[in-house]
Amino acid sequence: MFGHKRRKTPTQVDWPRLKALLEDDDRRAAVERLYPDPRNESFLSSLRRVQPNLAGDVVSLGRQVFHGARLAEYPTLAVAGMLNSGKTSLVAGLLSRHGRARTLRGVANRQGTHRFVLWLPQKWREESALWQLLLDDFGDAVGHAPELLAEMPEEAHEQYNNRSGGVDALGVPLVATDPALDDLGIGLLDCPDIVSDEVFGVGSPERRRELLGKASTFCSAFLVVSTPSMARDRSLGDILQTISDLMPGIPRLLAVNKIRPGQTPEDVLESFEPQASKFGVERVYGAYDYELPKSEPFIPKSAKDGDQEVTIENPDDDPLPIFFSLSTHPDENPPAEIGCDRLLTHLTRELDRPESSDRFLMGRHAALRRAVWDMGLAAVEKDAEQSLRLTERARQTLLDTTISLFTKQSTGGAITEVRMHQSERIVRQLADAFCEAAPWYARWGVKINTFIQGRTKAASDLFKQYVPTAMAERYAESIKEKFKAKKVGQLVDPEDLDTSLRRFGAPLTLPHWFDGQNDPIDPAAWTQSMHEVLQTFHENDRVVFDSDQLRGVAEEMWRQIPRHKKLAFGLTPLAALLATFGSVLMLPVDFGATVLVANASVVELLAAAGLTAFSAYWAGGKTAQTLSTQAAVEQMSMFYVLLCHQIGIDPGSPLPSIRLKQSNIMFPTPNVKVAAGGGANATLAVYRMNQTFRQELNGILPRESKHA
Incomplete structure (x- = not known):
């Protein structure tokens, strides 16, 4: 304006574009939820989950930036005046009827302005958080919170006249809003007399000039x-000297x-020319005295706006001066x-925004940048990293538990042998393979028919088929006792599973179940989950040996046994095998358990049957070891995955190894x-950050401000 170079608008x-990115839960989503229910999660959704208050702050700051950017374009005109010059009448002429009534006009001291009054557009109050920040910013500038x-x-x-506030109230600015300023797009700083003495007891000229200097950053002109x-x-x-000293660039x-x-x-321009030239006054406005009838022709009633003629309203019951810029040409x-x-009302289109607007807006930008980058994104990234870290710890607990239930380990923790879940399928395969591969003289009429179907009577009948003699029955009982005494294999019931999980740190590594305590948050749900792990494993375990390889191994093993050899218990090798298999199948019935997993290696079963030659062959045979290891690892993997899902842990991809x-x-x-x-x-x-989100965010809200 007026030959001054307008300040460059800050970036x-x-x-709206930034908010769309922060709310995007599709391609540009900030976070990917890997488990459970894999899906994308927006930045704001993640932040609401992690720090809900901060998420609200980000949205609030965004609105402040959005509204603040528009409000920052509003210039503020500071108005001061000589005694009885009609300063407040000029201010009132820019306000609504209600706003005019709130101003104090008149020539007596009781009608003078003895406080700084900042009039702002009414719409500035629509965003409550932004409005409060503006008040705080103004208060910080002048040194006291406004009233x-x-x-x-x-x-x-x-309040205008400072009738009860005294000297100290001069430093407490007044703030008001008016809807007429919304249309004009301007703010007004109605200043008290800045050169009068202290005779009225409302502050010295020095104090007034000090306050004016502090408020100057809020002024465009x-x-x-x-x-x-x-x-x-x-x-x-x-007055002009004071303004020149305090506001050299305004x-x-x-x-x-x-x-x-x-x-x-x-004539008016000529009389004021010396002062105007000396102090750099760039434009002079004038208004004829509306109280004098002869002034009527010189008071504008309308003005041209292109091809349109605009009527200038001035109510008869409360007339006000109409200011227009004076020209040196009479016919203009x-x-x-x-x-x-x-017209003076057009001035708003030429004024630059005040320095305070840039400062305030840059402050809001900086606050939004800190909230999104330094606090929000940092919190979401920390949460994602923590979810991965906690999940890794939890996985290790479940893996260690699985390994302990399905293997034999040395004192140093090294796996020496893998154990299999001796399911009906596995036992059937072993029994069938050994029977089919056995020489005719070893079978002695034993037949393998149906297996246990879940009923005790059926199980007893089947047991008799496996062990048709009292001697074989006693032999089978001894095998079961070895299982119970943990001399052979391992029996796993819900209590054993719970004990194993706790041994490997479940109270510390499963916070969603234990929350740092020794006992589960919901003991009943935890116990039920132990049952369901074993039940779902029992239902899903369909692992079997490779039939051809198993047949070859069984045939080779029979070749290791001399004809008609009897064992110490008086049974043939096949009878001993069948008695052992029968004892394994009867374990759940004996324990009365609805869910019980019997794990044992084939080597352990053969050794328990007294078949040392068979056991040695299986332990040393490469094909036999590969066969059992492959099946056992499949079962371990299944148990681990089912345990993870039942406990609510992502198993991971790829799955772990042993x-x-x-x-x-x-x-x-x-x-x-x-x-x-x-x-x-x-x-x-489990959450993982989407790295492309950072790039998108930096494109809209750069990590480092260009104005820093």
């Missing part, structure tokens, strides 16, 4: 109101009020027609039927 943050101007005119007049008779008044020079304007009909605009001043750009005799064996992906969440009562969610 604005596009809040709101009362809505009732009588109370507002007392300074308008001094005078009258024609004050053209050479020393006080006018003092445009200075002059408004001459109460021009009499006999005075032409050219009223009563000649003037354009809208000559080390057996210098070899790392990966868990194969089991064929199990489980829901995405595994039906778990509690889950430990």
